[in-house]
Amino acid sequence: MVVGVGVVFLSVLAVFFIVRRRKRPQSDDDDELLGIDVRPYTFNYAELRTATEGFIPANKLGEGGFGPVYKGTLCDGRVIAVKQLSVASHQGKSQFVAEIATISAVQHRNLVKLYGCCYEGAQRILVYEYLENNSLDQALFGKESLDLDWSTRYDICLGVARGLAYLHEESRLRIIHRDVKASNILLDGNLIPKISDFGLAKLYDDKKTHISTRVAGTIGYLAPEYAIRGHLTEKTDVFAFGVVALEVVIGRPNSDSSLEEEKMYLLDWAWHLYENNHQLELVDSTLSKFNEEEVKRLIGVALLCTQTLPSSRPSMSRVVAMLCGDIEVSTVNSKPGYLTEWTFDDVTSFVSDDDTAEESSDYTSHYISSASLSNQDTTPPISGAQALLH
Template sequence: MQFRKISPPSSNKNRTGLIVGLVVGVGVVSFLAVFIVFYIVRRRKPPTNDDEELLGIDAKTFTFSYAELKTATEDFNPDNKLGEGGFGPVYKGTLNDGRVIAVKQLSYLENKSLDQALFGKRTLNLDWSTRFDICLGVARGLAYLHEESRLRIAHRDVKASNILLDFDLIPKISDFGLAKLYDDKKTHISTRVAGTIGYLAPEYAMRGHLTEKADVFAFGVVALELVSGRPNSDSSLEEEKIYLLEWAWQLHENNREVDLVDSKLS
């Protein structure tokens, strides 16, 4: 007579639970592995929309001393010259850490900057027609940055000293060291306040809310400087005239706007 060992019911049940547990565990681990691989591949995948990628980049600039740039370009060696731009020649350079850079050697334009033309020795004849054309040229430049450029740009430092004048007194907006890219779908960008006192829009100066309107406000100050022939602040003047914006507002409230006009204009 043969005897067969019969496993208790609980043993079979435990074995079934163990198998189910192993299968589920392996499945979960496999799913997580696939998910992680998919995520990594997706992260490494090149962006399909250049605008969206670039809008996430802060337009920061690296600052180098003149000596560093002179060394990198081998004293602006003609052999390293890459080409000639609208504002001067461009040279290839190599930094100490091996990074290859392009260096533009700026030619200051023939008639320097607007602040020197307005507030300096006044060797230029800036009649009303010329000032109007300068104002219009700056407005066109800002319109391009804000509306026509593929990437929207807020300059953040529009002022008379950053507007250069060529031989024909055509204005060029310069110095984009503080510029930021922004998405016009957003109401504003919250950022650290940067710029020049006297040209800062109130909402930007107080809350750091940046839009293209900050440049428009600064442009308005430049327009007032063009009309009045004086800087936005001048401590040598009478107390009520020290700050151009305050003085302009007082004149407006008293219907005396014409008093703001530069006495050198007919």
């Protein structure tokens, strides 16, 4: 009897140590999650697999820089966007944890909401709210555009400005997005804009240098000081917002090689019309009516945002004030930044995932440096991560 009890006890003890040993490799993952100030809800992988019907191709929304995104429906009826990080992605555990922490720390009407994550075994998944009207670039110049009227377009720009102002100035963490572009702005059922893709977001401290060792972002939206020298501040996002605002006004990408030369590059064309007081000619020809005062205000703000010197660009909170009509839009006396620094080579866009690059389908252009950059050590960077649902 005693021998039997002893054998059972030793067997249970052996099983305990075997199970403990097998679980030990995952303890680091748990410790890292416990270190996050605001820990998001953790989904079970089986739950997400069921929600997406096994991640079938029919539910695939798109392919981002770090992996595919799928549409899913939870058992409580919520429709979700599931960002499944690719095994081939260079984004490691620490980067994934940092992304979770960043997104979880910010909440705003004009930012995509994070429902939670899955951190099970080798799985690295983020679960976002699903936004049924896709991205702004698709709404404006995609194959199935939404025919946005002027009032909606203006409200979208104002919403994006408010979201960026929150990230830069109001959030507990000061955040630079680094990849603001039309495909990273998603629209909900009421066409309210929400800024997505914080995978490239960087936190910074006023006491630390703003020089970035790796440029990440999308060519066509990159501020010159960042593209050339890697100098990163919130004014990098301000520049990109200016480009997006012009795209919203005209309803086309920031470059289009199919157009005549003077209209090919949006910043150049916008400046030409502004200089000659013909700003209204920039308005999308599909718009039958629009508010002339708002058009001029938005174009003026966009040209201020895309000035060469970061110090000449307004803060996003000032942009909001100008768009709301609370303060006057300053007169723009100089050309947007890229006109003297860069020329276009073609209309190819690339995506960079750390040290690798792959072709993407953005409506952006590849730049080559002009003679003014011949003495620079840095080469023109390739674009950063894709939109969350692009």
